[in-house]
Amino acid sequence: MIVKNEEKVLARCLDSIADLVDEIIIVDTGSTDATKEIAARYTEQIYDFVWQDDFAAARNFSFSKASMDYIYAPDADEVLDEENRQAFLKLKAALLPEVEIVQMKYHTVTDYNTVLNAKMEYRPKLFKRLRTFTWIDPVHETVRLDPVVFDSDIVISHMPENLHSKRDFSIFTKAIAGDGGLSDKLQRMYAMELYKTGDILDLMDACPYFLRIYETESQADKRSRAAAILLRTYRRLGGERDFFKIAIKEMTDKPSSEICAELGDYYSDAGDAKEAALWYYNAAYESEAILDVHAGSDRALEGLVASYEEVLAQELSEEERDYFMEALLQAKRALEEIEE
Incomplete structure (x- = not known):
């Protein structure tokens, strides 16, 4: 996760996913509230990253710290309810190794929606950390460039408390x-x-x-x-x-x-x-x-x-x-x- 001043919602997010994952990595981009103290209740892997007005740079840094086979990338204002927590566990147990990206349904449940034009939409949320290149086609063979994507039925509740x-x-x-x-x-x-x-x-x-x-x-x-x-x-x-x-x-x-x-x-x-x-x-x-x-x-x-x-x-x-x-x-x- 990449976070900044998320003391109001971070525990809610981590409570819903902490027992689903094998490591928790928090990258803080300059919090001035209790965000890091809350994160410390769940993990020792807390890193500081100087904010560069670039979410991709922060996300790349956070991914570089991961060591497991797959990376789940939630935002602090997201929550998995119990039904979708169980669906996540089933996915984790049955996930085929050739799947490189898992999409999940994204549902903004408050009025603070800036870009969604539907009640739900698929977003890539689970990523294979290391990609294996595979040759395809029996003749004029080529390396498969498009990732193997699986659309799951898991619904992530996006519950922001304000507009960003x-x-x-x-x-x-x-x-x-x-x-x-x-x-x-x-x-x-x-x-x-x-x-x-x-x-x-x-x-x-x-x-x-x-x-x-x-x-x-x-x-x-x-x-x-x-x-x-x-x-x-x-x-x-x-x-x-x-x-x-x-x-x-x-x-x-x-x-x-x-x-x-x-x-x-x-x-x-x-x-x-x-x-x-x-x-x-x-x-x-x-x-x-x-x-x-x-x-x-x-x-x-x-x-x-x-x-x-x-x-x-x-x-x-x-x-x-x-x-x-x-x-x-x-x-x-x-x-x-x-x-x-």
Whole structure:
């Protein structure tokens, strides 16, 4: 494990896994609370590592200290309940030596979710420490490069007590300043965290980077992600000209749910409930989410319901009232299905 100031959750994590493993290695990256004292109740293998704004460097250091056949790499805010502890023991007893990575289902059980777009998703969590190279194919033989991955049924409960976005944003911005950009994976993760949890200051910090991507990138998916961040930023800043400059361009292709939802929010804030309803409807039914699944599901439907209710409070013809009442009922049913 790599840890820093995890005194509130570390014992909870270690209590759930200590008897499942053969050694416990804790790498501390600068705790100023009781984290190391708590860790000492479970292991003598506690190492200090100077934080470098690089989780990969810390993780590589922690792996270098391991000596067993497989390495389990939990974070301090993860927990295995009793059912999944037993599943872990069964896996450990039956694991075939050719398996190099075991994926486990990752379930964030609090509201502090920054990047997950599903209730559960597979993540690699158990790793073979030393990999054996194997030749494959009966002719034109080659070394197998892809690892042997097993998808287990073990569910890890991710139970953070706060958001880590500010920490992540500082690493992203430092990487951009140092290297001039991010890999496609990190660019996508940065956009997802920003859209889900970024405040106006975070968005303003990121705006120049995503504007550069939008103006220079040829790949449509990268431009779409950047557009969603830019629209969210310009709407919150009240920059109508820049907002509609991006929005109109996005309308020439298939806009994402995020773009439609931002337009819905814009017109909702402007007091135009009918126009807001149109864009929330497009977000929910006529487009797909690229950063935040909620933009095309419950968030869009909640906006749609609120907009229809505002419209129904206005003076309408009988025909209009019937239309919007039926539309409101449909939107409420759709929202109830999602919540169930």
